Amino acid sequence: MRAFTQHEGLVVPMDRANVDTDLIIPKQFLKSIKRTGFGPNLFDELRYLDEGFPGQDCSARPINPDFPLNFPRYQGGSVLLARENFGCGSSREHAPWALEDHGFRAIIAPSFADIFFNNCFKNGLLPIVLPEAVVHRLFEETHAQEGYTLTIDLEQQHIHKPCGETIAFEVDAFHKHCLINGLDHIGLTLEHADDIRAYEMKRREKAPWLFDAVQY
Amino acid sequence: MAGQTLYDKLWQDHLIKTRDDGSALIYIDRHLIHEVTSPQAFEGLRLAGRQPWRKDSLVATPDHNVPSESVERAAGVSGIRDDISRIQVQTLDENCRDFDVVQFGINEPGQGIVHVIGPETGATLPGMTVVCGDSHTSTHGALGALAHGIGTSEVEHVMATQCLIQRKMKNMLVRVDGELLPGVTAKDVVLAIIGKIGTAGGTGYAIEFGGEVIRKMSMEGRMTVCNMAIEAGARAGMVAVDQITLDYVKGKPYAPKGEHWDRAAEAWSQLHSDDDSVFDQVVVLRGEEIEPQVSWGTSPEMVVPISANVPDPVAEGDSTKRTGMQRALEYMGLSAGQRISDIKLDRVFIGSCTNSRIEDLRAAAAIAKGRSKADSVKQVLIVPGSQAVKAQAEREGLHKIFIEAGFEWREPSCSMCLAMNADKLGAGEHCASTSNRNFEGRQGYGGRTHLVSPAMAAAAAIAGHFVDVREMAPVQAQEEMA
Numbered sequence: 143m144r145a146f147t148q149h150e151g152l153v154v155p156m157d158r159a160n161v162d163t164d165l166i167i168p169k170q171f172l173k174s175i176k177r178t179g180f181g182p183n184l185f186d187e188l189r190y191l192d193e194g195f196p197g198q199d200c201s202a203r204p205i206n207p208d209f210p211l212n213f214p215r216y217q218g219g220s221v222l223l224a225r226e227n228f229g230c231g232s233s234r235e236h237a238p239w240a241l242e243d244h245g246f247r248a249i250i251a252p253s254f255a256d257i258f259f260n261n262c263f264k265n266g267l268l269p270i271v272l273p274e275a276v277v278h279r280l281f282e283e284t285h286a287q288e289g290y291t292l293t294i295d296l297e298q299q300h301i302h303k304p305c306g307e308t309i310a311f312e313v314d315a316f317h318k319h320c321l322i323n324g325l326d327h328i329g330l331t332l333e334h335a336d337d338i339r340a341y342e343m344k345r346r347e348k349a350p351w352l353f354d355a356v357q358y
Numbered sequence: 359m360a361g362q363t364l365y366d367k368l369w370q371d372h373l374i375k376t377r378d379d380g381s382a383l384i385y386i387d388r389h390l391i392h393e394v395t396s397p398q399a400f401e402g403l404r405l406a407g408r409q410p411w412r413k414d415s416l417v418a419t420p421d422h423n424v425p426s427e428s429v430e431r432a433a434g435v436s437g438i439r440d441d442i443s444r445i446q447v448q449t450l451d452e453n454c455r456d457f458d459v460v461q462f463g464i465n466e467p468g469q470g471i472v473h474v475i476g477p478e479t480g481a482t483l484p485g486m487t488v489v490c491g492d493s494h495t496s497t498h499g500a501l502g503a504l505a506h507g508i509g510t511s512e513v514e515h516v517m518a519t520q521c522l523i524q525r526k527m528k529n530m531l532v533r534v535d536g537e538l539l540p541g542v543t544a545k546d547v548v549l550a551i552i553g554k555i556g557t558a559g560g561t562g563y564a565i566e567f568g569g570e571v572i573r574k575m576s577m578e579g580r581m582t583v584c585n586m587a588i589e590a591g592a593r594a595g596m597v598a599v600d601q602i603t604l605d606y607v608k609g610k611p612y613a614p615k616g617e618h619w620d621r622a623a624e625a626w627s628q629l630h631s632d633d634d635s636v637f638d639q640v641v642v643l644r645g646e647e648i649e650p651q652v653s654w655g656t657s658p659e660m661v662v663p664i665s666a667n668v669p670d671p672v673a674e675g676d677s678t679k680r681t682g683m684q685r686a687l688e689y690m691g692l693s694a695g696q697r698i699s700d701i702k703l704d705r706v707f708i709g710s711c712t713n714s715r716i717e718d719l720r721a722a723a724a725i726a727k728g729r730s731k732a733d734s735v736k737q738v739l740i741v742p743g744s745q746a747v748k749a750q751a752e753r754e755g756l757h758k759i760f761i762e763a764g765f766e767w768r769e770p771s772c773s774m775c776l777a778m779n780a781d782k783l784g785a786g787e788h789c790a791s792t793s794n795r796n797f798e799g800r801q802g803y804g805g806r807t808h809l810v811s812p813a814m815a816a817a818a819a820i821a822g823h824f825v826d827v828r829e830m831a832p833v834q835a836q837e838e839m840a
Contacts, residue, residue, distance in 0.1 A: 158678075158681070158682065158685070159678045159679065159682050160557055160558070160657050160682065162657075162795075162797045164776075164795070164797040164798070164799060164800050165797065165798060165799070168799055168803075169776050169777060169778050169800075170778070172394050172422075172778065173394075173423065173440075173442040173443055173445075173446050173778065174442070175397035175398065175401075175445065175446055175449050176398070177398045177401075177510075187798060187799045187803065193785075193803040193804075196442055197442070225678055226558060226678070227557060227558040227561065227591070230557055230558065230591065231493065231588075231589075231795060231797060232492075232493050232776075232795075233395070233491060233492055233493040233507035233508060233509055234394075234395065234509075235395070235398075235491075235509035235510040235511060238509075253558060253561060254561075255558070255561060255591060256527075256561055256562065256591070256592075256593045257493060257506075257507055257508070257509060257588075257593060260508075260509065260512075261509035261511065261512075264509065264511035264512070265511070314381070314525065315379040315380065315381075316377070316379045316380075316381040316523060319379065327511070327515055327523065328406070328408075328514065328515050328518045328519060330523075331383065331515065331518075331519040331521055331523060332518070332519060334374070334375065334383055334521075335519075337374050337375050337383065338374055338383070338385070338411075338519065338520060338521055341374040341385055342385070342412075342520070345385065348625075349485070349621075349622070349625065350618060351483070351613075351614035351618045351619075351621075351622050352387050352483070352486065353414065354414075354612070354614070354618075
């Protein structure tokens with residue numbers, strides 16, 4: 143996993159609440175058996191004016207000029223500014239894969255759906271929860287100022303605004319450790335292999351029916 | 359010290375250890391796998407040279423991409439016309455073969471939607487931790503299990519380690535007191551709950567559903583309720599174990615037998631919240647106040663009783679919500695104040711992990727019996743949730759009732775719930791759907807979904823627009839009265 147320590151990036155506003163993962167990446171693209179290549183279909187139904195299909199050349203499709211991701215001023219953006227309950231619905235990890243593939247490194251919102259929030263950390267993507275009023279202010283500033291960028295310092299848990307102001311944010315200690323060091327969670331968990339085996343032995347005694355194999 | 363909630367008990371029972379940073383290592387008993395969210399996880403194992411930690415905890419089946427149409431389906435995996443869908447299902451076959459994972463293949467008797475076959479085979483049981491790369495894994499919580507969806511990285515993580523690293527969620531009790539009026543179903547109950555607490559109301563919580571209404575509800579009804587916990591933002595929904603649970607589980611193919619059954623039943627009888635347990639939040643609804651529900655917008659919280667009108671965004675004080683409502687009305691092609699019963703339907707879908715079990719099909723058949731689909735409705739799809747449900751329905755003759763009514767009797771799959779196979783809505787089409795999500799484009803590009811119960815969907819198919827199912831008595835009963 144790509145490490146995340148400090149990131150300076152252009153902010154892209156996604157001004158609607160309850161953005162679901164179907165909207166982030168529609169189902170037809172979930173047929174891929176790969177982990178990459180979802181970027182061109184990020185927000186497919188909002189971004190283009192036609193219906194998208196897997197494997198198509200997106201550069202030839204009609205784009206929706208009213209969608210912020212298509213605005214010239216937001217090209218190259220890597221910090222997504224969103225509203226409450228971002229990433230609700232389906233557990234598809236294709237949503238963070240698409241965001242990451244498109245070039246996003248962080249998402250700032252007043253709240254996230256649980257599964258999406260968790261999926262982000264597995265992909266080097268940092269979801270940051272800030273109070274609604276603070277997020278609202280960031281929307282105003284992003285709209286008002288072309289080229290509005292934020293610098294996110296994960297180590298210090300600070301966001302630096304262009305005006306010099308600093309916003310502190312919370313992050314789970316485990317997630318922070320993994321992101322900063324770009325660690326593979328499986329490797330970390332396997333360090334506890336003996337504990338897992340010991341638990342399993344006790345559990346097998348207590349509830350042997352859980353270990354009866356399903357056969358077919 | 360206060361007693362424990364059901365969630366507290368399930369958590370503690372699966373806690374391997376608390377790590378130094380406060381995160382917990384949680385053991386996973388059952389891992390369900392389907393073709394969409396597993397290929398990258400198997401590939402990850404391959405790349406790292408890892409094997410599944412406990413193969414006997416894995417059960418796989420293809421459901422999202424498999425065709426529901428019988429001719430296409432009959433040819434098996436190689437007959438899937440959509441090339442990319444076929445490759446995905448083939449990939450599951452190959453992965454299950456390479457890693458020696460039990461799979462209920464495309465046309466085998468055990469196949470079905472993962473969340474239907476888990477409880478129905480006994481592969482998911484009370485007291486288990488159950489995960490799957492699918493958000494509707496919350497369904498299995500109806501058995502008194504801790505069940506929730508995970509992303510593909512965690513699918514790989516659980517395969518490799520049998521564990522998840524997590525933090526404990528908060529406890530919420532949703533209590534539905536009193537009793538339901540005739541014609542009101544589990545689907546109406548859960549839609550009413552989501553309408554009340556909102557689509558993010560349960561974020562950060564595990565929800566236990568309780569109260570008299572839930573206690574009297576069948577297991578299949580409880581599955582419908584828990585299935586949609588995620589639509590209220592809660593990853594996990596659950597119901598305490600009682601006699602209804604034990605009666606349901608007993609005799610299932612993979613349920614414990616003999617001495618193991620006695621021990622299991624004894625252990626499971628503890629799976630309820632203690633009287634003195636404390637919830638972080640309690641929400642109460644009255645059963646008698648719940649009417650049949652219909653969603654009007656593009657989020658499951660945008661739901662009203664059948665007797666109501668489409669709400670007016672102007673009355674909404676919160677500006678973000680107001681904008682969301684306006685956008686939803688525009689997408690749905692509806693106007694504020696319009697009567698719900700005036701919404702005309704182009705298609706009807708009865709199926710999905712929410713409502714494709716035998717009781718759902720019986721409820722739809724009771725309305726369809728002796729009646730016909732409205733001419734204005736282009737298509738009514740009846741998609742049973744599993745091969746077992748399909749076989750049972752055919753034994754009961756339900757398929758004949760549907761076919762005589764002009765409905766289409768299909769093969770077990772996720773089908774039009776998310777339109778990954780060929781079943782989808784056209785742009786602008788309105789659909790009465792027993793599925794779980796009315797998001798933009800969910801059932802097809804530009805499609806307009808209205809979430810309802812199976813009985814309400816069948817009634818809408820016959821009338822051509824939404825009607826209160828309670829005003830539509832079974833044809834037989836009408837004849838008897840006359």
